[in-house]
């Protein structure tokens with residue numbers, strides 16, 4: 444038995460492969476199943492297990508990926524956004540450094556116990572967080588697959604192994620390369636645990652049922668089918684969903700919260716931090732459904748009063764309320780948290796968001812409560828204990844490793 448963050452894991456008898464399909468709103472799966480383009484996922488639902496689960500809010504990539512590999516909410520692992528305001532320095536900091544981690548991942552724990560562990564991410568920014576503490580395993584990104592070394596990544600010649608060139612960071616291939624690499628490594632090494640974390644480039648750009656998203660999901664389904672066929676227990680979930688955030692005329696529904704607050708209470712009284720902000724903003728203009736407000740003059744209650752009245756806002760919390768409601772670490776939480784509804788995103792001020800990059804596409808994004816629902820699929824059936832747990836409700840995306848390792852027959 445291996446105990447990590449309060450959960451006991453048995454040693455898997457066959458390889459366990461968990462795929463985090465970034466931004467995979469349940470709508471893609473429902474539509475794909477209805478259209479008959481996901482034969483393997485349809486089979487998993489029939490002979491394995493399929494349900495919906497809740498992810499972490501803020502429904503962003505880093506907090507959810509870290510929850511999946513630790514089996515715990517952000518209050519335990521410490522990663523509450525892609526980006527945060529460091530309370531010590533007042534600087535906006537990317538949360539991609541393992542120094543911010545407050546808990547060990549189950550991947551690291553398994554590797555220390557001698558299990559072979561493999562992590563492949565689409566974007567390199569997640570690699571160091573997800574790979575932290577893994578001993579003797581493999582951990583690399585498809586974004587930088589060409590530069591892998593045994594020393595740093597535990598593998599080399601990845602492009603030869605996969606038989607494909609290094610994919611573009613803004614492409615469907617970035618995710619599909621992760622799947623193909625996972626298949627080749629499963630075949631070659633038969634590791635105990637593989638975690639494959641994709642990117643939501645397609646979901647930001649293309650709605651369910653579009654030719655582009657259909658092509659992507661068809662390829663994904665095929666890869667998942669091949670993993671299962673090779674004898675792995677395959678778990679599929681997502682970090683968050685995705686919603687259309689544009690009006691009928693195609694213009695995005697944005698609350699420019701910094702501008703609203705500057706006007707209402709004066710410049711310098713509050714600072715809005717968007718935890719979605721990261722260096723890869725082309726497809727969402729750094730607009731998401733969750734904002735943190737740090738008070739630099741105004742009282743939190745006064746800000747909450749203003750935010751509550753804004754059309755498109757679904758929820759407003761103070762620091763303690765947000766930490767309690769969403770199991771977030773209170774010490775790095777905003778004084779006020781603003782969450783927009785399914786059709787709306789929050790920005791800072793108009794001039795700080797480059798919407799030209801959307802290039803005619805409708806804005807699709809995530810971050811709020813409206814994007815926390817995700818698919819939860821296993822290729823193998825649940826044992827009695829876990830079937831009962833699933834039936835009692837409250838399933839989380841970060842239960843996926845527990846279910847895949849301990850809960851399948």
Ligand code: ZN
Pocket residue numbers: 465466503504505643682683
């Ligand atoms: Zn994501």
Ligand code: ZN
Pocket residue numbers: 466643647727809
């Ligand atoms: Zn995204």
